[in-house]
Amino acid sequence: MRNTSIALPELEQYLAKAADLLRGSIDQADFKAYIFPLMFFKRISDVYDEEFQEALEESGGDHEYATFAENHRFAIPGGNLWSDVREKTENIGTALQTAFREIEKANPDTLYGIFGNANWTNKDKLPDRKLADLIEHFSTKTLSNANVAPDVFGNAYEYLIKRFADASNKKAGEYYTPRSVVGLLINILDPQEGESVYDPACGTGGMLIEVIEHVKAAGGSPKTLWGKLYGQEKVLATSAIARMNLLLHGVEDFKIVREDTLRNPAFYTGNHLARFDCVVANPPFSLKAWGEVEWASDKWGRNQLGGVPPKGYADWAWVQHMLTSANAETGRVAVVLPQGALFRQGAEARIRTHVLKADKIEAVIGLAPNLFYGTGLAACVLILRHDKPANGKGRVLFINGEGLMKKGRNQNTLEPEHASELLKAYAGFADIDGRAHVATLEEIEGHDFNLNIPLYVAPAGTGEKLTLADALTNLEAAQARAQETRSALEAELVKWGLSA
Numbered sequence: 001m002r003n004t005s006i007a008l009p010e011l012e013q014y015l016a017k018a019a020d021l022l023r024g025s026i027d028q029a030d031f032k033a034y035i036f037p038l039m040f041f042k043r044i045s046d047v048y049d050e051e052f053q054e055a056l057e058e059s060g061g062d063h064e065y066a067t068f069a070e071n072h073r074f075a076i077p078g079g080n081l082w083s084d085v086r087e088k089t090e091n092i093g094t095a096l097q098t099a100f101r102e103i104e105k106a107n108p109d110t111l112y113g114i115f116g117n118a119n120w121t122n123k124d125k126l127p128d129r130k131l132a133d134l135i136e137h138f139s140t141k142t143l144s145n146a147n148v149a150p151d152v153f154g155n156a157y158e159y160l161i162k163r164f165a166d167a168s169n170k171k172a173g174e175y176y177t178p179r180s181v182v183g184l185l186i187n188i189l190d191p192q193e194g195e196s197v198y199d200p201a202c203g204t205g206g207m208l209i210e211v212i213e214h215v216k217a218a219g220g221s222p223k224t225l226w227g228k229l230y231g232q233e234k235v236l237a238t239s240a241i242a243r244m245n246l247l248l249h250g251v252e253d254f255k256i257v258r259e260d261t262l263r264n265p266a267f268y269t270g271n272h273l274a275r276f277d278c279v280v281a282n283p284p285f286s287l288k289a290w291g292e293v294e295w296a297s298d299k300w301g302r303n304q305l306g307g308v309p310p311k312g313y314a315d316w317a318w319v320q321h322m323l324t325s326a327n328a329e330t331g332r333v334a335v336v337l338p339q340g341a342l343f344r345q346g347a348e349a350r351i352r353t354h355v356l357k358a359d360k361i362e363a364v365i366g367l368a369p370n371l372f373y374g375t376g377l378a379a380c381v382l383i384l385r386h387d388k389p390a391n392g393k394g395r396v397l398f399i400n401g402e403g404l405m406k407k408g409r410n411q412n413t414l415e416p417e418h419a420s421e422l423l424k425a426y427a428g429f430a431d432i433d434g435r436a437h438v439a440t441l442e443e444i445e446g447h448d449f450n451l452n453i454p455l456y457v458a459p460a461g462t463g464e465k466l467t468l469a470d471a472l473t474n475l476e477a478a479q480a481r482a483q484e485t486r487s488a489l490e491a492e493l494v495k496w497g498l499s500a
Contacts, residue, residue, distance in 0.1 A: 006141060006148050011156040014141055015039065016163065021134050025125050028167040033118040033237045034126075035160065037100065038134060040114070040244045043143045043153065044074050044103070045082035050144040075106040086139060092131040093120035110247075113258070116240045150250030154209070157248050161204050161241070165373055177206055177282040177336070178371060180414040185280050185334040186210040187423050188363075188383060193220040195228065195277035198325055200261040201318070202231030205242030207280050209249055226253040230276065232261045262317055263291045265300065267325075273300050275327040282336040285375060287314035300324060306354030307347055315341040316351045323360060323384055332362075333384040338377055339366065339476055342451035353449040356396070356441060360384045363397040363426055366453040368405035369472050370412045378402060378472055380453070383426070391429060396444060398456040399425045399436045434459050452476070 006014075018038070019031050026034060051073070055066035069075055080099040088095045100115035120126065143153070158179070165176040191197055191211050199207045208229045212222045229251065233239035239258035246254050257266035267274035292311040295303050302320040309316040315337050322333045341348060342364065355361060363383040370376045385392075404418035425436045437457040447455050 005146075006143075006152070008152050008155055008159075011141075011148060011152060012159045014137075015156055015160050018134060018137055019160070019163065021130070021137060025130055028164070030118075031167070032161070032164045032241060033116055034120075035164075036157075036241050036244055037115040037118065038096075038138060039157070039160075040248070041096075041099065041103075042082055042138045043148075043248065045076065046143040046147075047145055048072055048074065048076045048081065049083075050146060074103070074111065077102045077106050082135075082139070086135050089132070090128055091121075092128050092135070093123065093126055096120050096131070113236070114240050114243050116237045118237070150248065154245070154249035157245055158206070158209070161206075161245070176204060176373060178373075178414060179206060179210070180416065180419050181282070181336065181367070181371065182206045182210045183416075184414070184419040184422055185282075185336070185381060186214050187419075188381075188426055189278045189280060189332050189334050191215060191225075191278045192218075193224040195225075195330070196230070196327075197225070197228065197278040197280065198230040198267065198274070198276040199281050200232050200265070200279070200321060200325065201281045201283040202233045202242050202256060203238055203282070205231060205245040205256065207231075207282075208242075208251075208254065209245060211278070212249065212251065222251075226251065229254040230267055230274075231256040232259055232266050234258070234260050260291070262314065262321060263294060265321065265325075268300070271299070273302075273321075273325050275331065276325055277327055277330045277332075279322045279326050279331065279333045280335070281318065281322060282372075283314070283318040285315070285338045285377075285379070286312070286340070287317075288312055290314035290317060292317075305358075306351030309351060310347045313341070313344065313348060316348050319355065319382065319384070320351065323355070323386070326384070326386055328386050331386050333382075335382050335384075336372075336379050337382055338375075339380045339453070340377075342380060342453065343476070349449065352451065355384070356444060356449050356451075359388060359394060359441070360386065361396050361451075362388050362392050363399065363429075364451050364453060365399040365422060365426065366401050368402050368412055368414065368418075370408075371405060371414055373411070394441050395438050396441070396451075397426065397429050397436060397438050398451075398453055400434070400453050400457045400459055402453075403459055 015035070019035050022031055022034060051071055052066045055068070055071040056063065059065040065071070080102045085092065085095045085099055097120045104112050104115060141147070161176060162179070186207065191214060193215055197208060197211045202208065208231055211229065212225060215225060216222055229246070231242055233242055233256065236258050239256055243256050246256070259266050265273055289311065292308055295308045295317060302317070302324045305320045305323060319335060319337070322335055326333050361382060362385050365381040365383070367379050367381065369378040372379060399422060401418070401422050404414065404421060405412040406415050425432055428436070429438060431437050435457065439456050444451070
């Protein structure tokens with residue numbers, strides 16, 4: 001077998017070319033459902049061949065010994081290797097689909113369902129000629145461990161995820177969080193060796209991958225995290241991509257389940273949700289029809305944190321779920337929310353008030369607008385703990401990061417220096433003129449438990465004209481005030497018997 005180390009840029013170019021070959025046949029938003037399974041199939045086939053050769057040399061040429069399961073990370077039944085499918089000239093889609101299903105059946109604990117449910121046999125979309133071109137392109141390189149280390153392969157995989165996210169933009173918001181934001185959240189939570197981490201809306205697994213990188217960067221052993229990384233994702237194809245992502249990064253033991261987290265949480269012990277040291281997520285913003293009826297009698301007790309969120313906004317349901325999933329002593333939570341969740345009234349205000357009075361919110365970090373795929377609105381990060389540090393008890397840190405971004409034509413980006421400034425402000429837990437303010441619970445109560453960031457820390461005056469971020473923040477605040485006024489008006493009308 002040829003042994004030529006492949007550098008990351010070369011690997012990225014090779015994967016990008018594979019995606020280009022799909023153009024014209026498949027909607028760009030669906031590329032990931034086809035390219036990732038092919039890429040994963042090529043990788044595990046080449047690694048299987050590599051392991052076979054090593055076992056052959058070790059045994060002095062014993063072919064039967066080389067096929068033993070203990071010599072291979074994954075089982076690949078005879079006739080279902082990449083080279084077997086490559087020999088096909090007709091019905092290639094059927095051959096691929098058969099190989100995928102056979103490999104999944106042979107590895108039920110690790111690979112079941114991992115190849116997703118793309119329609120490989122639709123010859124209108126994927127004629128044999130197109131699939132043959134793709135297979136020949138992938139065949140130009142050997143993706144063995146000797147040629148491509150897991151880290152390099154994992155990074156190339158992440159590159160491809162971002163490339164697909166850029167191409168599909170709006171739809172990418174369902175599965176991809178900008179990695180600079182991911183890095184900020186993980187650096188704030190600061191997971192340690194051996195701690196458990198849970199992402200209840202894990203998308204393509206970026207948060208869990210970042211946890212591994214964080215522990216490695218701190219000089220720790222990622223292997224102490226094996227068996228302690230958990231994720232749940234509702235979309236089948238996306239959950240499969242997350243599993244592939246972790247496997248290709250060399251993670252040997254993790255648990256990612258495809259299921260609706262709010263309706264059917266996957267991780268529990270007896271009558272209680274499982275508890276984790278770190279709980280982190282960027283759940284879908286303001287999810288509709290999320291299961292509010294069932295939430296009213298939730299057997300996991302999540303509604304005990306202030307009640308039932310409104311049917312049109314699941315944002316606080318995610319907070320309730322994540323807090324319930326956090327360890328009572330060590331647990332810390334980081335969740336991305338739309339800023340509207342900070343000041344909307346009604347049921348959300350009741351939950352917000354409950355969580356504040358319970359002293360669970362440690363920090364509210366406002367982010368710049370248009371950082372995320374699929375929405376131009378500004379988001380925020382809530383940091384919560386069951387057991388806050390002594391200097392944080394009875395207080396909440398507000399950080400206004402609305403101006404921390406690099407403007408882009410279609411989307412703004414949080415650059416490393418911006419994330420670093422936000423992290424520094426969080427770690428300092430002190431007032432910074434125009435950037436941060438530590439508010440007491442009494443001060444927050446004075447604002448009727450409204451967490452709208454400009455109420456506590458407005459950006460320092462620059463003499464510049466009103467920015468888009470300013471305008472959006474002001475608009476959201478005005479909408480909140482309008483809602484309050486409307487509620488008050490309706491209450492008065494009821495008193496006078498004039499309600500509809």
